[in-house]
Amino acid sequence: MNLTEKDSQYLWHPYTQHKTAQLPIAITRGEGALLWDENNKEYIDAIASWWVNPYGHSNRFIADKIYKQLTILEHVLFGGFTHEPAIQVAEQLMKMLPKNQQKIFFSDNGSTSVEVAIKVALQYFYNKGEKRTTVIAFEDAFHGDTFAAMAASGISFYTQAFQGMFIDVVRIPVPVKGKEQVSFDTLKKVIQEKQCAAFIFEPLVQGAAGMVMYEADALDELIKICQENKVLTIADEVMTGFGKTGKTFAMDYAQEMPDMMCLSKALTAGTIPMAITTFTQEIFDAFYDDDINKALFHGHTFTGNPTGCAAALASFELLQTQEMQENIIRINKRHLAFQEYIQNHPKVTATRVLGTIFALDVKKENEETYYGTMRTKLYNFFIENGVILRPVGNIVYILPPYIMTDEQLQKVYDVVEKALEIV
DSSP states (O other): OOHHHHHHHHOOOTTOOTTTSOOOOOEEEEEBTEEEETTOOEEEETTHHHHTOTTOBTOHHHHHHHHHHHTTOSOOOOSSOOOHHHHHHHHHHHHHSOTTEEEEEEESSHHHHHHHHHHHHHHHHHHTTOOOOEEEEETTOOOOSSHHHHHHOOOHHHHGGGTTSSOEEEEEOOOOTTOHHHHHHHHHHHHHHSOEEEEEEOSSEETTTTSEEOOHHHHHHHHHHHHHTTOEEEEEOTTTTTTTTSSSSGGGGOSSOOSEEEEOGGGGTTSSOOEEEEEEHHHHHTTOSSOGGGSOOOOOTTTTOHHHHHHHHHHHHHHTSHHHHHHHHHHHHHHHHHHHHHTTOTTEEEEEEETTEEEEEEOOSSOOOTTOHHHHHHHHHHHHTTEEOOOBTTEEEEOOOTTOOHHHHHHHHHHHHHHTTOO
């Protein structure tokens, strides 16, 4: 049996209806922006493998740092112990984060970083003797698949099997252009009517919703409303963090600062699962008490894993090099040029660019679902042509590794343009 056949015998894949899905492609190696399957077919990874590989596959610099850490200390429990790599990650992050972020909590992935933030928000008020049990989130949000993160997510088919089992979440419209005031007014109304603990949001870009974008000044206004009403704010930067929007964090475009931030994906450059939730000192202080019951009783076996910390430190170092910053600018310019070229195509109804993120909406004749016919046709076309892109319904987005060459990026653009002729 080949790898794909063995896979079908044993493995259960994410977001997959195995009865109707095509068999997965067995990838045997990767280098830079490229991947090769078991038949040695080459693919351009144009979404950085779900947004985690900004510096490319098999990055030798990161691999060497990981190897060195493995020869010193691969792991130690973080309950009652600490180590230099975790402290170094904290020290480096404090130089990069909004200045009000003072404490970091390690976990395993994007969902758990959100889970920690929501639990902290709810317990923050509990510790203060206040009953606040409602979380506010955007419509069509996606924050992960653990229970609180799933509850805050607004893509219904992901969560419909679990309705009635969630914490209380109320949704408000995204403040896209022309609908800012509706979003502001709805937020105020929800805060008046509910005992709200927190507002969680994907800053400036909603990834799984199809790269829906909105402006920083609208986000500033929403945060101000929350601040005036002592509602905590949670910036979910799992997707947007570490350069994807053109700045280190999407929150760097805003004037206001969140109370918490959620980080993962590119944190360790696609090497080792790790996540971080960051907090203000005020939030931490609400748990700092002689009463043991006011502690945050949350943890993961691999919390603060030293090897993951080594990968994160290497990732931070690469991100801040002049070469990588120039790559981010280069890709943004290429995206803008392609946007100008493709936006008047008769099959394109909208385009948008922010940093290294490009998205276009394909004209649809019928109601197109998230995993509908058009999406499947586009996905298969991209794969056949050696490009890994995962459309969201009728929305095609590109979010490449920063090291992708101009030639590789041009091939991605060319394949996207050709795909428009088959739908």
